[in-house]
Amino acid sequence: MASNQTTIDTAYKTMKDTPREEYLQPGSPLCAGCGGEIAVRLALKALGPKTIVVSVPGCFGLLALYPYSSIENSMLFAPFASGPAAAQGIVDGIRIQVEKRAMVDPGSKVLVLTGDGAAYDIGLQATSGAIHRGLDFYYLCYDNEAYGNTGFQFSSATPTGSSTSTTAVTDSSQGNSLRKKNLFEIWKAHNPSYLATVAVSKPVDMLRKFEKASKMSGSKLFIAFSVCPTGWRSEPRETVKIDRLAVETGVWPLKESVNGRVTHTYIPRKRPPVENYLKTQRRFEHLFGACGSEHTLQEIQRDVDEYWRSISI
């Protein structure tokens, strides 16, 4: 499963090839250091101006907030559970209008943009239906591992050990005791055309994945690692550094699945201990120090080790 990027026919060879055009302008009401914002900015650069965005409740609903509306594309705001279903309507609606010759084919791409709350929890049913129907759309999940917009409550994307406002650290609790849901495998089981994880510290990898997906029809799904300084209680200026640590420690594997075949697009050979990554965020601070939980730390490291062993690189 080694990387074979050198043989890929791509317009994105280095960061210098990043498109200059901006569809997400500065001055949004998002928090300083938002990792998800960088992911959306890059995604829109790759997808271009004819992208129609479907948004749902979550942090990026704020992109519409006038006068801070920073997104240049059209955007439809759908209920929390219904993003991919609303996308179905747009895709089919345009197709019917074009077939009736009531509209010239706009060549548009429909991008569902949600956080992990919608993707992993409340919207999973609608996503399942859309992928199963083979809907020709893009889905970008900015995964900041909790309900960031309502005050950082636990979601099923929250990793083990993280404190959130509903999995607080108390005498009897060391934060979240559950494991992060494996959305990649759940989505993959639906056999979408394209599925990938992305991280903003690897922008070329991310642009190439969007480029590759845009040459395919069907469901094209992305899960973006999204550092959330407000919820993770990390330094806003360290967002990209933390993102890189997640990739290098092996916490966030970069991979893609094309018609069911999984390839890791970057393999962290050295994999420093996960502590290096966890220590950058105060949501994990209770795991360290005199009262820390050695057991939880070992469990997190073991899960990461087990993952990389299981893919037999």
Next chain:
Amino acid sequence: MRRSGEVKVSATTTINKKNTSSGALKPGTYFMMGNFACVEAAIMAGCRFYAGYPITPSSEIFERACVRFPEVGGSAIEMEDEVASAAALIGASYAGSKAMTATSGPGFSLMMENIGLAFITEAPLVIVNVQRAGPSTGIPTLVGQGDMMQARWGSHGDLETIAYSPSSVQEFFDLTITAFNTAERFRTPVFVMADQVIGMMWERLKIPSIEGVEVLQRKVMDAKTRAKPFDYANDFIPMPIVGTGTNINVDSLTHDYRGYPSTDYTVSESMIGHLLGKIRRHAEEIWKWDGYLLDDAEELVVAYGSTARSALAAVKQARANGIKAGLLRLITPWPFPDAIIERYSRRVHNIVVPELNYGQIVHPVRENAQCPVIGINRAPGALMDPTTIVDALEVVAN
């Protein structure tokens, strides 16, 4: 301004275990947010199961429940959406636990099907709706009163619902306890229709000693007696609890006295008659209202929730302006206190109904009043300005 002797309580404040063997907060004076007060009341009322999903402006209830419920031997669990939250309450209720959730408009909409299920299966539970500006996502962080009719008619089919509408942090606390008692007595879902201002406001709260608080427990069916689990001849029937040896079919289909589904018209008639009748026949026992300067009032303001606070200021101002105004504050919008409205409407010239919506509670008021009724309606997103109500009183009085 905090006074001496007041204790400030935040989402993560834990209790002093030495002094509170029951798990409830020590009696005394606290400075507390309405949403936190709601959680403390639920614990005092014996609620030990909370299934939630975060939504502004109710999330503080959930966050505090996640800290407090485990402290008192209870459980607060985060579900994947509001459909799941409401369904979990029904399960917990049939397992014998007092159960609650809190939400706001969009979540309340998603709960509607399960509210109907709780009603037809007679599962006692409490749903708190901290109302915000709608429709749809609306303005999540600002006040609205747009879900009042939804609380009455939101779920499909014939329902009779019970709802309380608090106007202060203290009342949010008191009515949450009352809501649990009413749910237990009537075996039905009960709503606490707060709003963003009441939920997020910090006010003085007096927490009583638990010995002085009336806490009702549902009657439980004795598994050995093989009683009728859905005896439609009686208003208040013991509840079969799963796990106690009661083999019971709890069904969303129209069901007979045994719990078995039926398409027989007489079964439909007796079941619906029972479900509606147990509340309608005892509506007067549920009604709560509060009056201010009603004795000689000529112009009556009927208000509820945070708008009742504006209305109180307006009535005082109108009195100063020489208008004999009075305030009737509806604490139970549902079941609607029709006889109360009729009684007071006979004594006054006009009724004005200020609401942060475009006309909801004004309709049953108009249906029952024997005098002209004028709605004062405002878009949600800001409190009602008392001068708006004073202006209306000036117009109707002259």
